[in-house]
Amino acid sequence: MKTKKSSALSRVAPVLGVGSTVSFFSSPGWEPPMQLRGIVMSAVLDENPPGSDRIELTLWLQGVGPGKPRRIVVPYDLLLSDPSLDAEAVQGHGFEAEVEQDAGGRWIVTAIGFADGRVLRDPG
Numbered sequence: 001m002k003t004k005k006s007s008a009l010s011r012v013a014p015v016l017g018v019g020s021t022v023s024f025f026s027s028p029g030w031e032p033p034m035q036l037r038g039i040v041m042s043a044v045l046d047e048n049p050p051g052s053d054r055i056e057l058t059l060w061l062q063g064v065g066p067g068k069p070r071r072i073v074v075p076y077d078l079l080l081s082d083p084s085l086d087a088e089a090v091q092g093h094g095f096e097a098e099v100e101q102d103a104g105g106r107w108i109v110t111a112i113g114f115a116d117g118r119v120l121r122d123p124g
Contacts, residue, residue, distance in 0.1 A: 033098035033110050036072070037081040038063035040095055040114075043087035048073075055079060056089060059095075072099050074108050078109060 042060045047053075064070065067073035079085055094115035099107045 009101075021036070031098050031100075034068065036064050036068060036095075036097045036099060038065075038095065040093055042089045043090050045087050048076075057085060059090070061095075069099065071111055072097065072107045074109045074112060078112070 038061045040059050041062045044058050045055050046058055048056045054076040056076055057079055059072050059074065061070050061072065074085065095112060097112040098110045100110055102108050
């Protein structure tokens with residue numbers, strides 16, 4: 001059995017059924033997540049909001065392409081799901097992510113993966 005790459009369609013289609021996906025995608029105001037690929041230039045853990053216990057990982061990116069965000073945020077809930085996500089460990093590595101823009105204009109990660117092995121760019 002072949003496995004399909006995760007996408008908005010593959011996550012929605014099993015729930016709604018093939019015939020109803022068209023009406024879902026034509027819903028007003030809905031946009032599919034933006035797909036990004038590039039290199040993590042730097043990464044910082046921050047509290048958001050300040051003074052809270054909610055930590056976010058902010059990533060500054062290179063090579064994502066024109067018109068795409070250069071900074072994305074990995075939210076607290078996603079960090080909790082993978083304790084191996086570390087700011088120092090991801091610097092210089094390639095990544096692939098799905099992001100959505102929130103009401104405040106920040107690009108929030110909904111899914112992310114990092115290249116294993118060699119560092120593509122020296123973080124220093």
